[in-house]
Amino acid sequence: MERHAYDVVVVGAGGAGLRAAIAAHDAGARTAVVCKSLLGKAHTVMAEGGIAAAMGNRWPEDNWEVHFRDTMRGGKMLNNWRMAQLHAQEAPERVMELEDWGALFDRTEDGLISQRDFGGHKYARLAHVGDRTGLEMIRTLQQRVVQLGIDVFMECTVTDLLLAGDRADLAGDRAESRSIAGAFGYWRETGRFILFEAPSVILATGGIGKSFKVTSNSWEYTGDGHALALRAGASLINMEFVQFHPTGMVWPPSVKGLLVTESVRGDGGILKNSEGRRFMFDYIPDFFRAETADTEEEADRWYDDKKNNRRPPELLPRDEVARAINSEIKAGRGSPHGGIYLDIASRRDPEFIRKRLPSMYHQFKELADVDITAEPMEIGPTCHYVMGGVEVDPDTELSGVTGLYAVGECSGGMHGSNRLGGNSLSDLLVFGRRAGEAAASYAAGQGSRPVVDEADVKAAERSALAPFDVEGGENPYTIQQDLQQTMNDLVGIIRTASELEESLTAIEGLKKRARSMVVEGHRQYNPGWHLALDLRNMLLVSEAIARAALAREESRGGHTRDDYPKPDPDWGTKNLVVRLDDTGSGVTLTEQPLPVMPDELKSYFEE
Template sequence: MSDRHPMTGNEMSGSEPGGLERHAYDVVVIGAGGAGLRAAIAAHDAGARTAIVCKSLLGKAHTVMAEGGIAAAMGNRWPEDNWEVHFRDTMRGGKMLNNWRMAQLHAQEAPERVMELEDWGALFDRTEDGLISQRDFGGHRYARLAHVGDRTGLEMIRTLQQRAVQLGIDVFMECTITDLLTGADQGSKKISGAFGYWRETGRFVVFEAPSVILATGGIGKAFKVTSNSWEYTGDGHALALRAGAALINMEFVQFHPTGMVWPPSVKGLLVTESVRGDGGILKNSEGKRFMFDYIPEFFKAETADNEAEADRWYEDKANNRRPPELLPRDEVARAINSEIKAGRGSPHGGIFLDIASRRSPEFIRRRLPSMYHQFKELADVDITAEPMEIGPTCHYVMGGVEVDADTELTGVTGLYAVGECSGGMHGSNRLGGNSLSDLLVFGRRAGESAAAYAAEVGDNRPPVDDAEVKAAQSAALAPFETEGGENPYTIHQELQQTMNDLVGIIRTADELSKAAEAVEGFKERVRNLSVEGHRQYNPGWHLAIDLRNMLLVSECIAKAALERTESRGGHTRDDFPMTDDGWGTKNIALTLNERGDGVELTQQPLPVMPDELKTFFESK
């Protein structure tokens, strides 16, 4: 049988009497953000028959919330900038826990990926000389973020989406993948496809493919206060674990320093770092610009230590000592958290971000149009005339699926991971702007690698195991089999509160142990979930399926954070406040246990950086 699906218009390669829909491809990309789209384009260009499967609508990916810019050492503002400096900034921002090879490739290839976007139609802001404009961001020595006002992520998605549609790549929208299929031979751990369902109808679908690329984003919806959109439920992380891959660095969760705190309906919504990059300063309730009190020893040589020096930097940058508001995000978030805890917070539990006293209304509306409208429409605040109330919000997870630096291949043959659901690139803390260039650089590499493997396999691809498919169906339908059981919304709310209270910015062994214990309790309760109604668009059922993933990644975060007895990057232990050199040489890897009902931890050494790259950190 071959026809067109009534929802998407995509060609259906076959269906079965029981309503199970089947499609066959060489490469299936799960996720349609910047990483997924760039991977799909690369796979298509390499000759693979490629499909994109996304949980939401095409163009609605969370990448649109990356507002500040794309980090790339193009040297358009500072000719002194180059990949070596970008590499050094990235490694130092990650507190040297990054996979050095990923950081190197990222720094070297980011400029070419930005130029490629421009070739495909991206409309960047320009310098006076007509080059792509680049702005300052926290942790970057030079202004290197290519930007489109404060809507860079939106322009990036628009450009990649238009390219994918132009190439004719098949897209399956509003389709959730619940399980990866690893072939009839369970011992081989070779990808044979993916199993999912249409969110509107509840109808099941199987994608047969020897190569699957995970590009599903992050885990933010496991936390109560987050900048993340509803799709970010740790799907790729959990899918990879259940398929046999490992996760690394899961203890490192980035709390963006600036999210909205008022009104409650928008609490956590991102306030771009561009506000600080364009001159915004942080003040407490006493009107003090407090960041000068929180400059770490590691960054003192590069950071202005008084207001006059910081103000001069914004005018001519002659001394190149950045304002403390542009320290890496983990440092700024901890400083804000300290001010709030000390009782110097704003009326709604945040602190103040002020650009109105620093820049003209015309400058603000031109450089930060989205922020101007966001605060005006959602909080009735005119940021050209008054400060914003902001506070830390769960924003990004540095941890993810362990991959090969050059190919993005996981520990499962045929499975690749890229973007926020992959680990290693950012170490213990991500610099702002590195996320978008990460998506482009490694999205392309993953797509090419997946296509090459599919071509190598040819017609000898692993077959889909019908028993696996039936097991996936049974697991998905389980909540309908229980009457009077647990409500998924109640468990989700309790999980979010637990993660917010016990696995937040500042952590202790006692709190982390309680969090891990609570997650175990949630896992027991999830076995008794009950969903009412039918499979046709049923949000409660969708959440029940998502909960399985959120609980798995929450367990990984809590256990890894308890294991790492130091403070580093996005992981701060109140009971171990210092950075421990011994921990600076190893990652924590997590895998699913043999029973499949929990995760196990192992400590493994970091890849050793070559001597020629170590010289970049000497006396600089």
């Protein structure tokens, strides 16, 4: 078996993983990046609209305090306040750093980095590169990683985290007595095993979207980091909050769920139902009434001069817009293919659209034969982002397991119950850097390296090869299809207790079926085997989402209960924490009070 020794191993090569690797390397740690796909193919490229940072290039009044307030209000105050504070304070510097490394941002008339409007942000604060910002960010960070000579292991999947220390108990408080010793995985091409020995591991594996039938997420998003952390003894937080992006493609079926960037609405696009009516004015919550335009004329003036700064309702936070679209579709006012219409053609001239939204223009032209400069797009909500993830220390991103860090979408706390558009990319940069520095510092402070137990290595090998030992079992693709249908139908954008209970029963049945999964052939080039291993993670994380959604008896952010349609003040004071249960195959829930915000930060919400 192939073996490597590093100080810091980063699992995932998206924006968070690459920024963490750069920071760890710059701090003097011998660093490696391990990714399921090819370098440069991370899902970060799908974050097209921009990087949220209060740079004040469009609105000098903008500052970190306003960005902090917008983030907390967007998350319905369930955010970890310290993470939201650090994010708002440090995002501008991280954007300037990207530019120093070669990122080519669009410019204002004065030559500054251009910033565009996005949902939930009071001011235009998204630094952008057309509608391909995530791609430019990955290109820049990838180039930096290569320039620094950081080792990258591409098309390599991590299946287990290996621990050193007391082996007494596999659940409960084991994290307090055990620390990271390394990571075990395999090469996707050959199936050969690989072991990384390291005192620090940073999880940057992204989200969970492939558990849902309609999603904007790429194939890698199978909840690997969430499940790896759970099995190592860490806890997850906010798992009930899944963001359904308001605008995904609905036609043709081959691209259903593919993301339509919020930039379309930020640059003037409006939402219409099948009757041709601009319906979002009917869905403005009281919480945002003072900052949202009440009439079409007022909204149009905002796009033209923005002097009154009362945003169009299309730029409400994503959870509000997604619920409004869902309501219109359920009321029978949807488009022929089950969505609604997003119209920028009647609002902006073709040259403006092609310049500001080149990716969207080509995406619809090539995949749907729709010219967005001349006709509206058919769009609908798509599973896009999970606010929940590994519970971490806000300053260092350290989980409950010594030596294990988590950043990006697989970490939790920063976004509360709903993420604002654009905050994802700045989240990756801010906390990627912090995690890399903290992981390198911890590794440097170890007098002796933790030792990998060879019995754990053999157990990881047996677990990975188990699907080959089954005879007459079930195809993993059938189980995945049933899981996606279950999550789509019973744990989707609108939830009820009976359906959530039904989903948990279904997931238990799927877990039982998964124990007898069988894969044909051998370990080389075997996608069925890859899926069989991914399914273990998907089923565990899906149970965490459904169980937390059943427990939270209110509607807040990305969690909407039809049987509890309003927010509950009591639920607004606590988070739900998920841990592995005593069997090691399921999860348990506990309630945890929110961290207490300092009085000086509370003052930003008094108005």
